[in-house]
Amino acid sequence: xxxxxxxxxxxxxVGAVYALVALGFTIIYNASGVVNFAQGEFVMLGGMITVxxxxxxxxxxxxxxxxxxxTAAIGILLNKLAIERARGASVVTLIIITIGASIFLRGAxxxxxxxxxxRFPSFSGDDPIAIAGATILPQSLWxxxxxxxxxxxxxxxxxRSLTGKAVLATANNKLAAQLxxxxxxxxxxxxxxxxxxxxxxAGVLATPITLTSxxxxxxxxLKGFAAAMLGGMGNPFGALVGGLLVGLIExxxxxxxSSDYKDAAAFVVILxxxxxxxxxLFGKSAQERV
Amino acid sequence: MRPLFxxxxxxxxxTLLVLLLLIAVAPAxxxxxxxxxxxxxxxxxxxxxxxxxxxxxxxxxxxxxxAGFAGLGAYACALGPVHLGLPPALSLVLxxxxxxxxxxxxxxxxxxxxxxxxxxxxxxxxxxxxMVLANEAWLTxxxxxxxxxxxxxxxxxxxxxxxxxxxxLWYWLAGLILLAGAWLALNLKDSPSGRALRSLHxxxxxxxxxxxxxxxYKLSAFVISAVYASxxxxxxALTNRFVTPDIANFLHSIELVTMTVLGGAxxxxxxxxxxxxLTALPQVLTALQEYEHxxxxxxxxxxxxxxxxxxxxxxxxxxxxxxS
Numbered sequence: 001x002x003x004x005x006x007x008x009x010x011x012x013x014v015g016a017v018y019a020l021v022a023l024g025f026t027i028i029y030n031a032s033g034v035v036n037f038a039q040g041e042f043v044m045l046g047g048m049i050t051v052x053x054x055x056x057x058x059x060x061x062x063x064x065x066x067x068x069x070x071t072a073a074i075g076i077l078l079n080k081l082a083i084e085r086a087r088g089a090s091v092v093t094l095i096i097i098t099i100g101a102s103i104f105l106r107g108a109x110x111x112x113x114x115x116x117x118x119r120f121p122s123f124s125g126d127d128p129i130a131i132a133g134a135t136i137l138p139q140s141l142w143x144x145x146x147x148x149x150x151x152x153x154x155x156x157x158x159x160r161s162l163t164g165k166a167v168l169a170t171a172n173n174k175l176a177a178q179l180x181x182x183x184x185x186x187x188x189x190x191x192x193x194x195x196x197x198x199x200x201x202a203g204v205l206a207t208p209i210t211l212t213s214x215x216x217x218x219x220x221x222l223k224g225f226a227a228a229m230l231g232g233m234g235n236p237f238g239a240l241v242g243g244l245l246v247g248l249i250e251x252x253x254x255x256x257x258s259s260d261y262k263d264a265a266a267f268v269v270i271l272x273x274x275x276x277x278x279x280x281l282f283g284k285s286a287q288e289r290v
Numbered sequence: 291m292r293p294l295f296x297x298x299x300x301x302x303x304x305t306l307l308v309l310l311l312l313i314a315v316a317p318a319x320x321x322x323x324x325x326x327x328x329x330x331x332x333x334x335x336x337x338x339x340x341x342x343x344x345x346x347x348x349x350x351x352x353x354x355x356x357a358g359f360a361g362l363g364a365y366a367c368a369l370g371p372v373h374l375g376l377p378p379a380l381s382l383v384l385x386x387x388x389x390x391x392x393x394x395x396x397x398x399x400x401x402x403x404x405x406x407x408x409x410x411x412x413x414x415x416x417x418x419x420x421m422v423l424a425n426e427a428w429l430t431x432x433x434x435x436x437x438x439x440x441x442x443x444x445x446x447x448x449x450x451x452x453x454x455x456x457x458x459l460w461y462w463l464a465g466l467i468l469l470a471g472a473w474l475a476l477n478l479k480d481s482p483s484g485r486a487l488r489s490l491h492x493x494x495x496x497x498x499x500x501x502x503x504x505x506x507y508k509l510s511a512f513v514i515s516a517v518y519a520s521x522x523x524x525x526x527a528l529t530n531r532f533v534t535p536d537i538a539n540f541l542h543s544i545e546l547v548t549m550t551v552l553g554g555a556x557x558x559x560x561x562x563x564x565x566x567x568l569t570a571l572p573q574v575l576t577a578l579q580e581y582e583h584x585x586x587x588x589x590x591x592x593x594x595x596x597x598x599x600x601x602x603x604x605x606x607x608x609x610x611x612x613x614s
Contacts, residue, residue: 035406082591089598091405092352092551099544100590107583222413222540229410260425267414274411275399 002133007255008248009131013140013209015247016147017043020202021224022231022239023150024195030171030234031191034083034094038102040221041109042196045071046203047212048109051118060120068200074105075196076189084188102217109214122208143205150198151240158236167191171234223266230270232283241281245269302476305559309472313465317458326457328573333464334525336565339549340471340558341518346547347555348484349511350491351401354409354543355416359389359516360523361423361538364438365430367524368533371439378441382524386517393516394509401508413540420538435534438527460529467525471518472558478514487511519546552593554600563602 021039028036046067053063082097089097123142128135158164169177170187178184203212210216227246231238246266253265273281299307316329338360345351366385370376376384400411423430430436444459454462478484487507489497498504527533536542549568554560571589575582597604 029406035409082595086595086598089594092346092547092555093594093598095352095409096548096551097591097594099548100587100594102587103583104587104591107581107585107587110583111580218540222417226410226414229407233406258425261421264418264421267417271400271411271414274403274407278403278407280407 003255004252005132006134007251009134009136009140011248011251012244013136013143013247014250015244016143017202017206017210017220017243018223018227018246019240019243020147020150020198021220022228022243023154023236024199024202025224025228026234026236026239027167027191027195027198029228031167031188032079032083033091034098035091035225035233036078036192036195037095037098037221037225038078038105038217039195039199039224040217040219041102041105042071042075042199042217043203043206043220044109044212044214044217045074045105046200047207047216048113048118048203048214049200050204050207051120051212052113054120060123063120064204067204068197071200071203072193072197075192075194075199078196079189079192083192084185102221106214106217113214115214117211117213119207119211137209139205139208143209146201146205147240150201151236154236163190226266226270229280230273232280235280235282238280238282301557302480305476305557306469306473308559309469309562313469317461323455323457326455326461328570330457330460330464330529331526332566332569333461333468334522334529335546335549335569336468336562337464337471337525338519338522338546339553339561339565340468340475341515341522342546342550343555343558343561344475344478344487344518345511345515346550347557347561348479348487348491349508351508351511352405352409352547353412353512353515354540354547355412355414355419356515356519356546357523357538357540357542358416358419359393359519360526360542360546361419361535362389362392363520363523364527364533364537365423366520367527368436368438369429378439378528382521382528385524386520389516389520390513393513397509397512397516398505401505401512413543416538416540416543420535420540423535423538430535433535435532438531438533440531441528464525464529467521468562471521472562475558483507483510548590551600552590554602554604556600556603560600560602564600567601 021043024039024042025035028034028039049067049070050060050063053066054060058066078101082101083094086094086097122137122139124138126137126139128137129141158168166177166182167187167190169180169182170184174184177187206212223246224243227242228239229242230245231240231242249265249269250262254262257265277283313329313333317326320326320329338356342353342356345353363382363385366388367378367381370381370384371378374381396415400408400415403411424433426432443463444454444456447454447459479488486497486502487510489500489502490504490507494504523537526537545568549564550561551564552568553562553564553566571586572582575585578585593601599607
């Protein structure tokens with residue numbers, strides 16, 4: 001029993017990161033219809049910028065804040081310089097543009113930083129906390145707490161603020177949103193900035209446990225994309241559930257079956273879910289218009 | 291007597307002619323054997339990409355997992371001679387048949403999905419194949435890879451009195467196979483089946499309305515492209531005489547799709563251009579050392595932003611506008 005609890009803890013910890021990455025995918029997808037494969041690089045940048053700012057003498061909170069702001073700026077630039085200019089291009093074209101962006105950012109990180117594995121100290125020490133025969137790291141609690149705060153804040157943002165509702169309106173129907181006077185270019189920029197910031201925050205929270213390096217983004221993007229699709233693309237709640245599920249599936253597979261196949265298990269489940277529910281768990285079904 | 295070139299040659303003949311000329315003339319400019327090797331890699335990638343033209347360009351479906359089929363083809367050539375006693379050439383055929391069969395099995399449920407859902411499902415399939423190849427070390431040698439038997443063609447030619455260098459031989463062999471693959475894909479394009487396939491690209495609903503069996507045509511495009519990818523994987527394993535699970539991984543899938551779209555997914559010649567560029571470019575960019583990835587990513591983005599239909603179709607349109 002305590003074994004299962006242990007796997008649940010570690011599953012929820014990685015699941016929280018996947019959920020944040022999936023949330024980043026969701027926000028950009030809703031605003032622009034683009035699946036941003038550079039989402040994993042935002043997480044990497046969040047971790048790496050914090051590491052180097054901290055090493056340069058900045059206190060950890062300041063380094064983390066700098067990382068989030070800088071990454072958000074990179075996200076906005078990505079939108080301005082690449083996505084906005086390719087408006088109206090096909091799905092495959094847009095996927096390749098963001099893959100190009102992810103290769104570019106990886107190369108830039110390798111050049112600007114280095115090729116080593118890095119970490120910085122946990123926020124509240126590394127002494128595991130014992131709960132019912134299992135243990136959990138204080139940093140894991142920080143990760144779960146951080147993810148919970150982000151999801152709650154976004155929920156309030158989308159339901160209570162006028163700007164949040166403008167984002168939802170743009171996601172729903174861009175042309176109609178423009179007609180009622182919503183600045184959809186601003187919404188696009190906001191979405192990229194927001195999702196880059198969320199990715200960077202995930203990187204800041206996870207790096208003390210998972211470590212980071214210039215090429216850490218690809219695997220995270222794959223898992224986050226999978227989590228978003230599992231939940232149903234475009235649904236923030238689906239991103240949360242999908243992320244936590246992928247984390248839990250991985251942790252229990254690694255614990256009970258084989259750690260070699262922990263990455264496979266998530267994809268097996270996703271294929272099974274998509275066969276039964278082609279729109280993911282919480283996705284809306286769409287009809288092709290002629 | 292009918293004068294030569296009285297009527298303009300068809301796009302199919304033009305494509306084959308251009309490919310043939312390029313393959314035949316290029317070696318005249320090769321300063322060293324190394325260029326034969328790069329040429330071979332271009333043709334092998336070109337073959338997989340030609341298969342993707344059928345899937346992406348004609349049928350309008352996407353796959354982020356075709357490296358999985360390349361992996362199957364490659365490991366068929368590695369394992370066939372060792373475990374089944376098959377000659378490498380027959381192993382290649384066996385790999386192609388297995389890939390086609392697997393694509394047929396997986397394709398039925400997967401191809402009901404659309405857009406990004408199809409992308410993640412094919413991606414998951416590719417990840418699973420590469421993981422099995424990496425983890426089942428008792429069979430595949432695991433991440434370290436395994437040696438691949440010699441094709442034996444060079445020995446055969448030698449006994450017939452023809453002496454040819456290994457790099458050159460592979461250049462001509464891969465070139466010939468690419469030509470054959472391009473010829474098949476081009477024939478498909480203008481056949482009734484090809485027209486049905488291309489009708490899917492524009493609108494599935496419209497295609498269904500005029501009586502196209504949408505599911506069947508999608509599935510056949512998927513199977514055809516899987517066979518192309520498998521043969522390309524087999525050739526890569528045979529020419530390298532070595533194979534690792536990397537051949538099946540996600541990045542290789544992405545590479546193949548990028549080649550297809552970058553050059554222009556709608557036509558064989560466009561996609562072949564993509565294969566040429568993206569295979570040759572890294573060889574050139576290694577000179578830039580640590581700037582390699584930055585420049586590579588930048589080129590990918592710039593081409594797709596400014597020439598969203600791909601290199602060749604966009605250039606073609608540009609030229610036509612100049613002329614008229």
